[in-house]
Amino acid sequence: MMWDDGTGDAAARPGRRAGLVSRRAFLGGSAAGLGALGLAGCAGNDALLLAQARETYGPMPNEKFPIPAVDISKVDPKYYRRVVQYESKEAPGTIIVDPGKFYVYRVEGDGTATRYGANVGRDGFLWHGDAYVGRKSEWATWTPPKEMIKRQPEAAKYARGMPGGLDNPLGARTLHLYQNGAYTLYTIYASSEPDTIGSGITSGCVGLLSQDMIHLYARTPVKTKVVVLPA
Template sequence: MTLTGRRADAGQTQDLAPSPQRAGFLDRRAFLVGSAVGLGTLGLTGCVTPDGMVLAEAAKTYGAMPDEKFPIPATDISKVDPKYYRRTVRYESKEAPGTIVVDPRNFYVYRIEGDGAATRYGANVGRDGFLWSGDAYVGRKSEWATWTPPKEMIRRQPEAAQYARGMPGGLDNPLGARTLHLYQNGAYTLYTIYASSEPDTIGSGITSGCVGLLTQDMIHLYARTPLKAKVVVLPA
């Protein structure tokens, strides 16, 4: 099992899973390149997306989660192409149920459910030069993880030095509410699947090699993914 392609920065943990920055904190979009609200008052009941999801259902799926340790606001789904909304789809695979398959070419993550079905999530993936492929497994799971920029990132972006000892978990942390840390042969690859609260990045290549899902999707996947779950990243 070997990862192929250019690795993201080595060194410290988690240069790999950016998410949005709020006022008064370091610009999170810079970490994406270098490293919410609801639907308002629109009358959406009965409106259907091209993929068949009623928009009112999408608003509920990506609604606020006030009971979280750090209350999560609703995702502004107007910034997400409806084809990236969470869906159960037909997906033929030889992989066992519970396997996570990342398709960076099409910006999707699949959780194999068996009987030719999978749960499909829209994703952001690595930008040019940071794409990779191969098999890994979930070696660690984190809720509201601490993020520590690698030394290589700090050299490129000196403003990240203020977090050299780690940024505590929270809404402004690049790793977001949930993180699956990917391992291979007992070693942390430095890649993660993480929670992004930046909806306009879904369907784009913007990270340093990690894979981001909308926060509500990541919480959904995290709850269904045990340690040691297999992860397959397809070639881009």
């Protein structure tokens, strides 16, 4: 399905939102002792990871529409935001989307990248290639295109636009992808549905948790290069 941000440009958006309109050893001691120590170490690491995640994905009360904390129990820890080793020939700041692994990377330029978990296009809606951020939107108005209204008549009530807000399909922030001056209809957007991260559900777009999208958006100027890898 295609989605529009109120400026006349349509953008794909996840089917899950259609319900609204259509957010997973030390040396010494016996073998048993070693096992206990190993488990204790894992438990400590897990506790630290969860504490960091609760902070990273906590509420954002100062937003125009206050954003609640993410229910991190619905997100596989491998998709939590983190800095990872990542060698790339791309310039610092470049965004690389890896739909096959459900990750979005921001190249940091020192052999590392900030990695975000994502949802991506479902089968039949996967796109790849080079693009750039041609436009940025905060809490944009969403207008369903005529094609969507035809398929989903209940969307007709928003034919004149749905104001920005927590239930708006475009989310808190949107990066609109362009090629050669033309809008590709693909976006990187903010998702409020944590159970979608790590899945292919959209009509080609890429969704990050709202807290992650706001983090990426603030560090991404217009004209930033975006590389979408083949799935």
